[in-house]
Amino acid sequence: MLKVIITGPESSGKTTLCKALSKHFNIPFTKEFARAYIDTLDRGYIKDDLLSIAQGQLESEVSSQLLDTDLITIKIWSKYKYGGCDKWILTQIEKQKIEKRFYLLCKPDIPWQADKQRENPNDRQEFFKIYKQELENLGHDYFIVEGENRTENSILKISSLISII
Numbered sequence: 001m002l003k004v005i006i007t008g009p010e011s012s013g014k015t016t017l018c019k020a021l022s023k024h025f026n027i028p029f030t031k032e033f034a035r036a037y038i039d040t041l042d043r044g045y046i047k048d049d050l051l052s053i054a055q056g057q058l059e060s061e062v063s064s065q066l067l068d069t070d071l072i073t074i075k076i077w078s079k080y081k082y083g084g085c086d087k088w089i090l091t092q093i094e095k096q097k098i099e100k101r102f103y104l105l106c107k108p109d110i111p112w113q114a115d116k117q118r119e120n121p122n123d124r125q126e127f128f129k130i131y132k133q134e135l136e137n138l139g140h141d142y143f144i145v146e147g148e149n150r151t152e153n154s155i156l157k158i159s160s161l162i163s164i165i
Contacts, residue, residue, distance in 0.1 A: 003099060004158055005067045006145075007135075008106030009127035010120055011113050013150060017106065018068040020151040021158065029066040033057040034074070047082045050074055054089045071096070072138075076130055093138065102161055103135055104154050107146035 022029040033056040078085040108124035
């Protein structure tokens with residue numbers, strides 16, 4: 001089963017794109033587990049929460065074909081914010097390399113939209129480069145989602161992948 005993962009920096013249109021792709025292909029998408037988890041906390045999240053978030057994310061995406069983010073986001077954020085990443089998360093990411101995964105990497109070329117969980121409006125281009133390098137290091141295929149017609153271009157790309165599987 002092909003998994004399509006929407007990834008990229010904060011406020012780069014990931015959830016909006018997931019919703020549009022879900023509607024177009026008539027399949028559900030797995031929401032970003034971190035958002036629901038952090039909403040339940042009566043404090044700010046800490047490094048130890050990232051392992052729980054990663055475990056919940058991984059569990060939630062088992063049978064899903066369309067994902068609004070994955071463990072790579074947790075890895076990138078953990079390294080940025082805390083200087084390292086839990087080995088369990090890194091091991092799971094390595095295991096996923098054998099899966100049929102395709103990434104839509106959202107470029108942050110749309111306006112920033114603040115919300116209570118977003119933390120970094122100023123370094124989105126740098127984060128984009130980190131995501132791109134991470135996907136390349138892991139050997140995952142990806143398509144950069146940018147500019148106008150983001151949804152239409154993503155639909156065309158996914159449709160071309162489905163037709164060759």
